[in-house]
Amino acid sequence: MSDELKKGLEGVLVAESELSYIDGDEGQLVYRGYTIEDLAREASYEEVLYLLWHGELPTEAELEAFEAEMAAERSVDDAVLETVRDLAESDEVPMAALRTAVSELSAFDEDADEETDPTDREANLAKGKRITAKIPTIIAAFTRIRDGEEPVAPREDLSHAGNFLYMLNDEEPDDVMEDVFDQALVLHADHGLNASTFSAMVTSSTLADLHSAVTSAVGTLGGSLHGGANQNVMEMLKEVDESEKDPVQWVEDALERGDRVAGFGHRVYNVKDPRAKILSEQSEELGEAAGDTKWYEMSVAIEEYMAEEKGLAPNVDFYSATTYYQMGIPVDIYTPIFAMSRVGGWIAHVLEQYDDNRLIRPRARYVGPTDQEFTSVDER
Missing domain, CATH: 1.10.230.10 (Cytochrome P450-Terp, domain 2)
Incomplete structure (x- = not known):
């Protein structure tokens, strides 16, 4: 076993993935074989979610069903909304509020029972849809309450991107705004083993549940060297x-x-x-x-x-x-919006981790003191 120190795990291969490929020298980003340029210009965020989670682009019928399933999960429980209200009125940092609310979502998820197998793929896909659908509702509600306005209930007849802008501004976005925002969500959906994705994988490698993994990722994304x-x-x-x-x-x-x-x-x-x-x-x-x-x-x-x-x-x-x-989006919710997109990639990587799990447990080189002699407390 090599003792070469790799600070920040830079250049260390820790997993194989079918999700996204990055060529840093050529400036290329690919999701499951499709270039980011093609996906951003031609596919919706919902199509990209389906691609990441299922391995292939959906047919028209599959996409219609997927969109309907996602839209039906947008509302959050009143208890979660009360927590969001408390956090907004206490001037909590937006990413910290999102982290808390995402964790609380598990209390109201029918597939989050402690006895449920955390690696159950179908249960995790169901949980993933709920988490992904509810995060925009949480962000929009937090922002409006903090700004002295009441939350706007989600609608099921709008796209993922369009519904968020509607909940944020209490009016439907025009086509240009909706398309631009949808493209931004596609562009941020996945990006290899970035810090937040890796933290989700580390958490799930312990066989912790999906809500715990996503909560870990949100916390990691909140750092200024990553999502900020x-x-x-x-x-x-x-x-x-x-x-x-x-x-x-x-x-x-x-x-x-x-x-x-x-x-x-x-x-x-x-x-x-x-x-x-x-x-x-x-x-x-x-x-x-x-x-x-x-x-x-x-x-x-x-x-x-x-x-x-x-x-x-x-x-x-x-x-x-x-x-x-x-687009008139408040500056301090840029990072929560990043999370709103990247949650799709986090979930996809967690699904991969569960499919071929091994506990992630790196080592550290000890450089502290040695040969210390212990003395009792009355002699120190």
Whole structure:
């Protein structure tokens, strides 16, 4: 057994997966053999969920049934909604509120009985539909209550993306908004063994239940080095705008101070994140539709400078930030929206883990003191 230290498990192979493939040198992302470009432009989020969970794209009849099953699970129990209300009124951080609410969902899930086999695939698919369908309801309710408004009940006649925007704003989104948001959900649905996905796998490897695994993943995604990056990008761009400086000059000043520029660099990609390419187009389209492309133009100027001067390319967070902002989505729920999408990938990876489970148990190299002599407490 090798004693080579791999901090952060970088480059360590720990599993085989049929779900997603990333080529960081070529800038490619593939879900079950389909390029992210094709899926984002041609498939709905519901189709991608079906693909990840079942291994193939659905037929028209299968998709219609799947959409109906998901839509029927959107409502949350009153007790969960009360918890969400309490958390919103106490100014809880959105991701912490989501983590708590997701955990509570298990108390009202008919397939979450303690005696149920945690690896039962059909039971987990049923639980997965419920969790995925209810997370948007939780996020929208939390946001509205916090902002002094009452939650909007979900509707079953809207798409997953359209229903969330409806619950958030109390009005149906136009086709452009719905399509752009649906694309964003597809782009974020899975991405290999990222930190939150891996935490879900570690939890499920102990034969803990699906709700526990997803709760672990939500907690992991809440960290600023993972899911919080797009919020950091938008806060940076707003600071640039408020400074009234040229964006390039602002970045030069920031780098001179030793500050990081949010939204650049990635643990996997050595070139531009393919998801960023698609979202940059959406950001431009939204700006043109609104008659104000300043956020897009600012982003492009920063991207070009960072590429020329630092050799760094933008990641998905860089353009998802302005895309969401131009849709009127509050900045501090960007990460919960990330979770709303990525839960599909988390569940798919947990299903794979259960199918061929082995407890995930790495080792650490001990570097502490040795040969200590114990003394009784009265002699210390």
